[in-house]
Amino acid sequence: MYGVELMLLLSMATVCAGRGGSVAERNASYWLQQAQHQLATRLERMRDAGVGDMHMAKNVIMLLGDGLSITTHTAARILKGQYGGASGEESQLAVESFPYSGFSKTYCTDSQTADSACAATACLAGIKTNYGSIGQSEQGTHVNSILQWAQMAGKATGVVTTTRLTDASPAAAYAHVKQRSQELDIARQLIEELPGRQLDVILGGGLGKFASERKDGRDLVQEWLQANPDGCFARSLDSLHACSERNGSLLGVFSDNHMAYHLAAPVDQPRLKDLTAMAIERLAEQSNYGYFVFIEGGRIDHGHHETRAGYALDEMLEFDAAIETAMQLTDSRETLIVVTADHSHTLSMSGDAMRGTPILGLDESQRDLDGVPYSTLNYALGKWQSLNKDGKRENPAPFLSKTSYTPSYIRAKGAHSGEDVAIFAQGPQSHLFSGVMEQNLLPHLMAYAACLGQGVTLCNDPH
Ligand SMILES: *[C@@H]1O[C@H](CO)[C@@H](O)[C@H](O)[C@H]1NC(C)=O
Numbered sequence: 101m102y103g104v105e106l107m108l109l110l111s112m113a114t115v116c117a118g119r120g121g122s123v124a125e126r127n128a129s130y131w132l133q134q135a136q137h138q139l140a141t142r143l144e145r146m147r148d149a150g151v152g153d154m155h156m157a158k159n160v161i162m163l164l165g166d167g168l169s170i171t172t173h174t175a176a177r178i179l180k181g182q183y184g185g186a187s188g189e190e191s192q193l194a195v196e197s198f199p200y201s202g203f204s205k206t207y208c209t210d211s212q213t214a215d216s217a218c219a220a221t222a223c224l225a226g227i228k229t230n231y232g233s234i235g236q237s238e239q240g241t242h243v244n245s246i247l248q249w250a251q252m253a254g255k256a257t258g259v260v261t262t263t264r265l266t267d268a269s270p271a272a273a274y275a276h277v278k279q280r281s282q283e284l285d286i287a288r289q290l291i292e293e294l295p296g297r298q299l300d301v302i303l304g305g306g307l308g309k310f311a312s313e314r315k316d317g318r319d320l321v322q323e324w325l326q327a328n329p330d331g332c333f334a335r336s337l338d339s340l341h342a343c344s345e346r347n348g349s350l351l352g353v354f355s356d357n358h359m360a361y362h363l364a365a366p367v368d369q370p371r372l373k374d375l376t377a378m379a380i381e382r383l384a385e386q387s388n389y390g391y392f393v394f395i396e397g398g399r400i401d402h403g404h405h406e407t408r409a410g411y412a413l414d415e416m417l418e419f420d421a422a423i424e425t426a427m428q429l430t431d432s433r434e435t436l437i438v439v440t441a442d443h444s445h446t447l448s449m450s451g452d453a454m455r456g457t458p459i460l461g462l463d464e465s466q467r468d469l470d471g472v473p474y475s476t477l478n479y480a481l482g483k484w485q486s487l488n489k490d491g492k493r494e495n496p497a498p499f500l501s502k503t504s505y506t507p508s509y510i511r512a513k514g515a516h517s518g519e520d521v522a523i524f525a526q527g528p529q530s531h532l533f534s535g536v537m538e539q540n541l542l543p544h545l546m547a548y549a550a551c552l553g554q555g556v557t558l559c560n561d562p563h
């Protein structure tokens with residue numbers, strides 16, 4: 101339907117290509133049209149192949165693992181099995197029962213490798229933008245996220261994360277800023293603007309950005325409570341449970357900064373699966389038209405940045421438990437669940453380790469050229485190289501634990517990597533999420549399935 105216009109845009113893209121993306125790519129319309137074109141092509145291909153169902157998704161649950169690379173999947177699966185005393189490789193993560201999976205291409209308009217800001221803008225607002233920007237095109241045009249599309253369709257909406265609520269991934273659900281570091285403004289947008297102020301459930305960390313760290317002296321939690329007289333504000337697992345007695349909107353902020361890693365958390369900090377259960381139960385009661393909820397396992401990424409694979413994998417298993425909770429609490433005939441990542445990380449699983457090798461330990465059967473053993477997991481980029489005074493690798497054995505640094509090769513902070521990430525889907529229209537796709541197609545596919553937004557949907561599709 102956008103054929104001629106798109107051809108024009110694509111030819112411009114070729115002419116203008118150089119360092120960075122094309123000039124056309126800086127415009128939000130380019131990506132919105134490109135996604136609608138890809139959606140149409142995909143629908144046609146599925147129809148030709150006779151694949152798919154005709155059910156509408158009443159509810160959509162999008163679960164995002166920040167920095168959840170394929171290696172993280174595999175290694176966490178093994179760790180899950182090994183926690184249970186098994187060899188590990190044959191273990192299963194919750195998403196393995198999903199019927200469809202695919203890959204998404206995560207590059208941004210000016211970067212081969214994404215950050216969470218541009219990637220989450222693709223996942224939630226349907227456009228690619230530049231590194232660091234949230235909810236707006238490279239030119240600065242604001243775009244609505246799928247949460248706003250859902251609110252316009254009368255659905256209840258929620259945002260859940262283990263990071264600060266104002267961190268890049270959750271911010272892409274409701275905010276518009278040029279730079280992700282503008283977190284005080286992001287917090288203000290959450291409380292004051294749409295879709296933020298109409299969210300039914302907001303659960304995560306980062307209280308500082310709402311009160312104590314503010315330079316304008318405002319207390320945004322108090323302001324939220326004034327605007328939501330029926331609302332319930334929770335600071336801990338107990339007060340979250342106490343909120344289930346009440347009916348109105350729910351705001352839970354469980355830490356001043358990011359929530360603690362599960363391995364280091366105080367007992368009164370809720371787990372991601374607790375937040376997931378609370379959000380789904382609350383949202384299901386809130387509207388007869390269903391709900392859209394964004395749930396992030398946000399600290400997988402932080403474990404990787406610190407090159408502490410044990411933290412990253414444990415956070416991944418927390419995310420896995422949240423996915424399992426979402427599956428248990430919903431009916432796959434009316435709820436679409438989409439699980440994906442924003443970008444990858446440089447964790448590798450290398451060598452020829454024997455079956456059952458401890459995934460956070462050494463590959464005992466192998467040696468490097470100096471006869472020193474190496475760990476199965478390593479990072480391509482990171483700060484801990486395990487070198488001795490002579491610049492030779494030292495045996496990492498004494499240092500490896502669930503919370504220690506995992507060896508890495510080049511002195512720097514751990515960094516994202518640019519390869520594709522996985523998508524898993526279950527429920528109505530989940531067949532659309534297979535194959536390889538641009539990351540910004542994701543919200544358009546969810547919108548098609550749930551009849552949201554301004555593009556083609558299951559409800560207005562002429563076919
Ligand atoms: C973006 O593209 C659209 C459609 O091609 C055009 O109407 C609009 O003016 C462009 N926006 C900017 C800021 O250049």
Ligand SMILES: *[C@@H]1O[C@H](CO)[C@@H](O)[C@H](O)[C@H]1NC(C)=O
Nearest residue numbers: 330344345346347348385386
């Ligand atoms: C909560 O909502 C239910 C159903 O709408 C209603 O029956 C109940 O009275 C409400 N409870 C409170 C405390 O408002």
Ligand SMILES: [Zn+2]
Nearest residue numbers: 167401405516
């Ligand atoms: Zn990161």
